[in-house]
Amino acid sequence: MFSQEVYIARRATLKSNLKKGVLLFPGNGESGMNCKDNWYPFRQDSTFLYYTGINIPDVYFVIDIENDEEILFGNNPTPEEIVWIGAVTPLEELAAKAGIKTVRPLKELASYVQKAQQREAVHYLPPYRPATVVQICQFLNIPVSEVEKKCSVPFIKAVVAQREIKEAIEVEQIHKAVNTTAAMHTYAMQNAVAGKTEKEIAGDLQAIAIGGGGNISFPIILTTNGQYLHNHATENKIKNGNLVLCDCGAETSMGYAGDMTRTFPSAARFTDLQKEVYNIVLYAHNSAIETLEPGVRFKDVHLLAASKLVEGLKGMGLMKGNTDEAVHAGAHTLFFQCGLGHMMGLDVHDMENLGEPYVGYTDSLEKSTVFGLKSLRLGKELQEGFVITVEPGIYFNPFLIDAWKAQNKYADFVNYAAVEKFKDFGGIRIEEDFLITKNGSKLLGNPLAKTVDDVEALKNAI
Amino acid sequence: MFSQEVYIARRATLKSNLKKGVLLFPGNGESGMNCKDNWYPFRQDSTFLYYTGINIPDVYFVIDIENDEEILFGNNPTPEEIVWIGAVTPLEELAAKAGIKTVRPLKELASYVQKAQQREAVHYLPPYRPATVVQICQFLNIPVSEVEKKCSVPFIKAVVAQREIKEAIEVEQIHKAVNTTAAMHTYAMQNAVAGKTEKEIAGDLQAIAIGGGGNISFPIILTTNGQYLHNHATENKIKNGNLVLCDCGAETSMGYAGDMTRTFPSAARFTDLQKEVYNIVLYAHNSAIETLEPGVRFKDVHLLAASKLVEGLKGMGLMKGNTDEAVHAGAHTLFFQCGLGHMMGLDVHDMENLGEPYVGYTDSLEKSTVFGLKSLRLGKELQEGFVITVEPGIYFNPFLIDAWKAQNKYADFVNYAAVEKFKDFGGIRIEEDFLITKNGSKLLGNPLAKTVDDVEALKNAI
Structure with missing residues (x-):
């Protein structure tokens, strides 16, 4: 990861460009080859990496611009999971390295987003993995066939304007x-x-x-x-x-x-x-x-x-x-x-x-x-x-x-x-x-x- | 591929074990890493390989047992696509190598399956890729959340009984x-x-x-x-x-x-x-x-x-x-x-x-x-x-x-x-x-x- 300041500054620019709305950044999950658990090498979503630097599967990041809220949604491994995988950096620590103050369990994401949706636009970028399409369809209650069409052009333009100029x-x-x-x-x-x-x-x-x-x-x-x-x-x-x-x-x-x-x-x-x-x-x-x-x-x-x-x-x-x-x-x-x-x-x-x-x-x-x-x-x-x-x-x-x-x-x-x-x-x-x-x-x-x-x-x- | 006889015999055994029903074999597609078209290495579904040997993306295979029909659904590349990829073996030739007599364009699959569904059970195995879940949901008109539950236990058991004994x-x-x-x-x-x-x-x-x-x-x-x-x-x-x-x-x-x-x-x-x-x-x-x-x-x-x-x-x-x-x-x-x-x-x-x-x-x-x-x-x-x-x-x-x-x-x-x-x-x-x-x-x-x-x-x- 780059230093905390890098990610904070990138998000500040994005927020000041967009001014309002709730921004949804789906992190990628593992991707199965010939069964669910035999995985291709993990590849994080690039925009997720750009704004958070967090390079692990199954996390979501949300920015609520007007309420000045930034939340990383994800689950720390259970003690039994740690037996299988060994010590991992806790989400709280990863979030802190990215300058993100709040971490909440993944199961709270759907209700958070649905509540946000009642008061204002929830923006997301065009999803390219079917798993993300299915998640967005479930989180935002949109038919699968509508998910791509409803992505946010202002969000796309703001991200492109930032990512195209390399630091x-x-x-x-x-x-x-x-x-x-x-x-x-x-x-x-x-x-x-x-x-x-x-x-x-x-x-x-x-x-x-x-x-x-x-x-x-x-x-x-x-x-x-x-x-x-x-x-x-x-x-x-x-x-x-x-x-x-x-x-x-x-x-x-x-x-x-x-x-x-x-x-x-x-x-x-x-x-x-x-x-x-x-x-x-x-x-x-x-x-x-x-x-x-x-x-x-x-x-x-x-x-x-x-x-x-x-x-x-x-x-x-x-x-x-x-x-x-x-x-x-x-x-x-x-x-x-x-x-x-x-x-x-x-x-x-x-x-x-x-x-x-x-x-x-x-x-x-x-x-x-x-x-x-x-x-x-x-x-x-x-x-x-x-x-x-x-x-x-x-x-x-x-x-x-x-x-x-x-x-x-x-x-x-x-x-x-x-x-x-x-x-x-x-x-x-x-x-x-x-x-x-x-x-x-x-x-x-x-x-x-x-x-x-x-x-x-x-x-x-x- | 093995010889034609191998695949014909495997399917004959499967059909005689199951006796009736329409069997749906979804082939895998390409799987995007950080965008749709930047792919992980292609991996065909193993059951698809077992019964057809056809190792290319974006094909479906269907067996209608009672009507004694076997159809490979897929699209040959257009002349413009051949400019980009070079010569490929036509689907008809691949199907023939697997002893499959009929090839139809992919766009006919949904209506074929929906028609079949009106007369009898359409069986499928538990899908493990989100892309397949979405496809089955669309082909069979099942909500995304129901797709896994509705897979066919008799079909699973028949496939296991064959694949577990190695030739x-x-x-x-x-x-x-x-x-x-x-x-x-x-x-x-x-x-x-x-x-x-x-x-x-x-x-x-x-x-x-x-x-x-x-x-x-x-x-x-x-x-x-x-x-x-x-x-x-x-x-x-x-x-x-x-x-x-x-x-x-x-x-x-x-x-x-x-x-x-x-x-x-x-x-x-x-x-x-x-x-x-x-x-x-x-x-x-x-x-x-x-x-x-x-x-x-x-x-x-x-x-x-x-x-x-x-x-x-x-x-x-x-x-x-x-x-x-x-x-x-x-x-x-x-x-x-x-x-x-x-x-x-x-x-x-x-x-x-x-x-x-x-x-x-x-x-x-x-x-x-x-x-x-x-x-x-x-x-x-x-x-x-x-x-x-x-x-x-x-x-x-x-x-x-x-x-x-x-x-x-x-x-x-x-x-x-x-x-x-x-x-x-x-x-x-x-x-x-x-x-x-x-x-x-x-x-x-x-x-x-x-x-x-x-x-x-x-x-x-x-």
Whole structure:
């Protein structure tokens, strides 16, 4: 936990922004895999962590703004439970560390909330776990199907406005997470060689994340099929000559995430063709980074990166025509189907559960619905204190190539005859994490090999 | 997946046992950690796996016994989804591999079930994930609070009667899981030394499980506080002289579990005192194994192990009086608070979600409610084909020692003055997995070092 003052100050800001209402913060419970009591690793709700730092299951926190009340609801273990689990920090002590003065048993929560509901609005954020949906339905007497709809937009906006600006102590945590993430990548580059299965390497990467005190921040992508964006490690054996795309991240024991991608050859060196595509992605990556600063719309950075990719693809004879027109038309999305990056913090896609319209966009800048831009999670103007990822890529997706070739889609900009030969090339992505500073941006984590030469040198260092 | 015939035969047996009704098998969905789409590793429901072998999220299976209908409900990915995930096996092909002839879109499930409900009973097993509770509540129009109560006891009993008798192909899978589990233990014995954190070792163990093609079968216990039974790996550093208790297991890619425990010194050798307690547990362990055979009540094996522990503790001057009377009174539960073992199969605590009254006990043998026996998950007579764990232990639990000493509880059997000196000793457990055979039992997995000498030799082999 951070110091008491941190949590008190965060809550004070939230209360002064919202001015009235009762705020309900459901902590997460344990989550069963194949029965109730065989659990996945516990993960606290990030907003709960942000305002309380209390990282245990089955607690709720409530703020009654007008009555200036803050209550942690939960149960201390019984003496018999302590026999099974050993000594635990009492809730009163955890609450005190967070500057929360009142602790009450969990069984009083429902009646407390129902009483509060009679006099004023009870606000809650969009629940994402079915267990929380069921609890809210029971506490607030709302049908299950209404729970999501009735979440509080003012509460969402107030939380986003706070959490999106990272404090120095948070940046330190993220720096630490990114360094563990970089250690995972170093291991992957040096060990993901022909004969190993993707899962073997993914398991080793998770071990590094756990050894760092936390866990993985999202399911590891370690794949020789990097052209598919949502592809996880399988029992496939890596073959010589494969490109390996590794997109992974660690989170610290406090829950702060790292998220990086490297793409490298399973062999000792990139082939000339792999190198050529890699350098296009790297050029787009570096070009995007140079433009990062407060006031810049990330959607524009995304489009800039897209235009750099198009320039490179034109150089290779895979695209043609006017670059700006190609990007405007969306022709680059044959190769770059997704967004350039996203917010990062206590969640790898920070505050994803609060909704992209609030986290990545604004009332005046709505998210596009067209292919490509609809997958851009962050579009709005950058502010000092944002932490974001920058992750351009080129993905030769055979399904998309076949489908669009059949439609002759973007024929003015795409040389399908040339593209056809890349259907088994794979995909390349390069991703790093940045803090937006007063005048630009700062790389988070210590630098990790990124150029072709540096990646090859690191790969072959053992 | 096993061959088509396996699943067809399993379902035929189930149908002939139940004779009528509509059986609902909810497959599990993805489970979000800190938002809906940041997932824990997918784990299919074990009963779903048992009857279909289909290991993907978001499918339901229904059997209408009287109409001789078997339907897999689910959705194939859209062409756009295939762009993101790559080629997947179509549901029709998966269904065919399981011998299921009909596939229908998920959106038709609710109306199918509601129509069926009008003519006859729709049976379902106790749901353990809140998402499944919500789905059943919506499909069958039952209030959330009623869903658990209305599950089908005949369906539970029929499933238990089948799943508790392991087929040869299942035993092979468990053997494989146990061997991966043994590899985890070998690593732990050789690497859990002073200076490492518990979590570092636990992460490495998980990597071995994942590298085996599946994952961990339950949260890893890797602790220097083995006296607390529900204690997971922490960021504590292991110290020289500590006893390390490692209780972990892998599951295969098909979902079959292993579950073993070893306790070993962080130093090169056990101390004389550690050795003395270890040998008592080992004696109880071996004595219990010798009695395993069909027809023996596991509750009696548990009590036999308890009496062997008491004999040993008497030899050390920690207990006194008549052994049988001590066990009958429950005095051994100061040191052995839990049960001797449990069923194992597609779940580490096999079929735990179906309820211990059905899995571990019978209509005529109810589970005891007294301290100690109430934690014995398996009490009933063993049958050929059962797979069970045997895991006696001695746990010097300071909270329990203090509490019972203050009450002078079991004063006729416990030498509290002597026990007092063991409050910082820790705990020792030895656990292996056995198949009940026609005439006895068979150890699953290749033998792993278990005696003091063998554990020390394996520890120091690197």
